[in-house]
Amino acid sequence: MSNSLQILADHEALTLTEKNKRRDQSIKRPRVYEKIQNYFKNMLDGDISPILRLKINRSLCNFHCQHCCEEPYMTRDLKKRGIVDSRPQMSTEDYKELSRQADEYGIFRFVITGGEALIDKNLDKLIVALDPMKHLIILDTNGWTFDEEKAKWFAGLGGYKAQISLDSMIEEEHDSFRGKKGAYKRVMRALDAAKKADLELLISTCVIKDRVFSEEFTTMCEYCKDNDIPLYVTLAKPVGTARDQDTWVCTKEDVDYLKFLETKYNIFTHMTPNYGQPGRCITVKGINTVNHDGEIIPCPYMDLSIGNVTKEPLSVILERGMMNSWLGPYRDECIIGENFDFIKFHNQTVKDYEKISPLLPVPYEFGFAKTKTIEKNTDK
């Protein structure tokens, strides 16, 4: 018979690696450490500490990836459609204020993304505005310009981690998917550069239906294991460029197999249990995207906002999101990747809003405001 001690997992469900990293932060970034400790203490009260993912520089990008969900936000796409985005964009001061509010809320992670964030000539100013001593600054990159010099530059600014995208271990396949010859070689160079700069590192890869069962994917898992690089797997979503690519959508079989592989390899998805929380949909509670114009989107793959941080406090927006019946309550599945009722609502809402304005995301009042809100206990 099993011993109960073998069954009861660590109280905080932390891996040894996570624990070591946290200990490191107590020295390097005491405020980050304090916020993580507070989060663990207060999570039983329902406190959340989501990642804030910042889409900067109007999502400008040097790649044309087949699965990109950002294309409709990019100036190049708007131009093609003859549209000018006249919405005010987040300024450095706005980001500074966001950082202050995030710190006050107990948030300790910012992901900077694009498009390709490294194209932004003001990236250094942004990182400083976000305050890398109070937050872990994580950079998404396709690796094209992330050489040794750039990696050292990012680390020198206080950057914490680089997340480098790699979509196939077959060079030609990655280059073709990314629409850029030489992209694979640059990724390999970027991985070395991040290690040399002593940055935390992961490979981010997007899976479409059935890829997880392929020999190529196993090779990628093995590569990451051999090189001690965590592999972050995102599921292709039927949004953005892929809105009509229903056949790309992963089934539960794909997702379950990924969960099975988590015990064999150092791979994880946004749904993997971490920070003492079970594997579940992480809308609002785990991650929120901040669009260039300040709209807060409760998931990286949605086009519907829950409020604009330049117009109202972050805490009010997050509270509203948590009280939304699709977004707050516990659910195991990724709603934008797997729940066809939600996908239908989402894509129809976007379609309807595009008759009013071509500029995404859909503001709160045109989208989530039309869905149900959770009753408070005091309502009964």
Added chain:
Amino acid sequence: MAYFNSNGVCIPSSSSRTYKYNENQYYKFADFQVNYESIFNNLLKSRLISKLRNKDDFEKKATDILLKIGENPLYSNVLNGPKIPFIIEGFGNENDLGTELENELLPKIKDSFNSKYSECYFKAILQSDSELSSSVKITNNSNYEAFINKCQKDYVIGWYFPTAFMGYDIDSQITRFKELPEITDLNKCLSGGIEISSSLISIPELLINTSTYSPILCITAYQHVDPRLVLIFKSYGPHLEFWCMTQMLTKGITQVSEQWTGGLTIYN
């Protein structure tokens, strides 16, 4: 007036706080057949019953209970939902349900689960610094004391209806249960750690669904000393997990999830 809908879910009263009523039920168990022999053998192997019990007696008494429920118009619809028969004896340490879970029931679940799924895991995770030992008591108004008393004195045969309170918040599961009428010749309680564990031991594949997501089983008859915490079983892909975790959605507001479900237990 029927108390259960066509899916076997208890119809909420005006005081119930529930997730939106959803006829289609996104969260479902995989189809499983009630195989008395297999259930009985698994329970015997896990020592939830002694060798004095026999499968035919179990099957007959369990079937009789179903007939009685079927004849009761207030309850008959509950049979439309999933249901798992159980036979249990000698369990229910009223003084320390948490230690019993930790030392007896969870290890048995792990053994049963791993005997069917050797490459997958069952693990128990306690959020924050919570503990089970000396920290779990019977929920008020759950009728679970009577169930435990019977388990201690005799063997008990009954049925666990896991989706009876699907989509209810924890408090509403309790208040709605209290509003249910008595069932002639049968006993009822909110489902607790013993028969839910028994169901996972006897049918280790219960929560493993390859085509859609399974409900999350709340052990509502057990109350943690920290009222913010709840005890649940859930699948994680091909794996099985037990969590002692917060039921707080946000400050001062409890979770009300389409996926969380409280069970009704009806026994002889």
